[in-house]
Amino acid sequence: MPALIFDCDGVLADTEQYGHLPAFNRTFAEFGVPVQWSVDEYADRVKIGGGKERMRSILTPALIAELSLDDDTSTDATILAWHKRKTEIYKGLVESGVMPARPGIARIVKEAYDAGWTLAVASTSAEPAVRAVLTHAVGEDLASHFAVFAGDVVPAKKPAPDIYLLALKELGVPADDAIVVEDSGNGLRAAVAAGLATVVTVSGFTREEDFTGAALVVSALGDPDGEPVEVLADPHGVGVDGAVTLATLQALLPTSSTGTSPAPSTGTETP
Incomplete structure (x- = not known):
């Protein structure tokens, strides 16, 4: 068949505007990351496949220094922690019926x-x-x-x-x-x-x-x-x-x- x-x-x-976008922004706020995507900014990030990859796209040299991400290992661990929390927030939004x-x-x-x-x-x-x-x-x-x-x-x-x-x-x-x-x-x-x-x-x-x-x-x-x-x-x-x-x-x-x-x-x- x-x-x-x-x-x-x-x-x-x-899901993008009403689920993923607020979940990303809430995650950044919780972790003290000075990034809040607008709808227009997120429209560009949507073109990047994968949530961890979208998060990684914010890491300019200045932000890496501000967040004290010393090497690839600490950066990878940080991205994984962000993404785990973002997934939890997103699932809550899904279950709330907003999408x-x-x-x-x-x-x-x-x-x-x-x-x-x-x-x-x-x-x-x-x-x-x-x-x-x-x-x-x-x-x-x-x-x-x-x-x-x-x-x-x-x-x-x-x-x-x-x-x-x-x-x-x-x-x-x-x-x-x-x-x-x-x-x-x-x-x-x-x-x-x-x-x-x-x-x-x-x-x-x-x-x-x-x-x-x-x-x-x-x-x-x-x-x-x-x-x-x-x-x-x-x-x-x-x-x-x-x-x-x-x-x-x-x-x-x-x-x-x-x-x-x-x-x-x-x-x-x-x-």
Whole structure:
């Protein structure tokens, strides 16, 4: 059966602005780090794959001296401590319900599960944070049927394809029989480089990014009784009538007998 693989942040829920950003800022404040990212500043940091990597990006020579980070060992230990606390804060925000699931997530997961599809999440975020978002978005029962690939399980994070290549290997699914839902240019490049057809559901931080190579670009997956989704790019002409359905995804699979989508090219945008 086909596999449906989701990114987490910005796909399952609008986590970046309402979860990760305040969690980073609260962590910096608790540790006495003189950094507080604005929404505009964080929009640039989002382009860096991985929370620890985003934290490390603040370490100018002056800040390193101010924080008395004498060597690589002390810097690494400090980043790990920051990130552990940030994950705790973030999980609390998820569990408080401040980040509802994006439209259509619970519906399409239920449709895919009922049809026997393999379900997975592939994310550069820490695994505890990913599992918290997943459970909040689809419920404990459906979440229990997901394989989760997250955090530091691969050496290179998105836009490198490593996390998706690992997911395909562990799931035992060929790339032509899997489809990804992403929200960012980095995520799209990672999925396409792994040979995967990719649907992009844009988020507030990513709407203006380059999504060349996506099989479909929409404002959200949507729900039939909700606001109709906006189709931003439909290069294969599958058509979306109000909401993206499992039939839409099936049509985008390269192995689909009814699909119009060829296998995505991996010859561009080398990570």
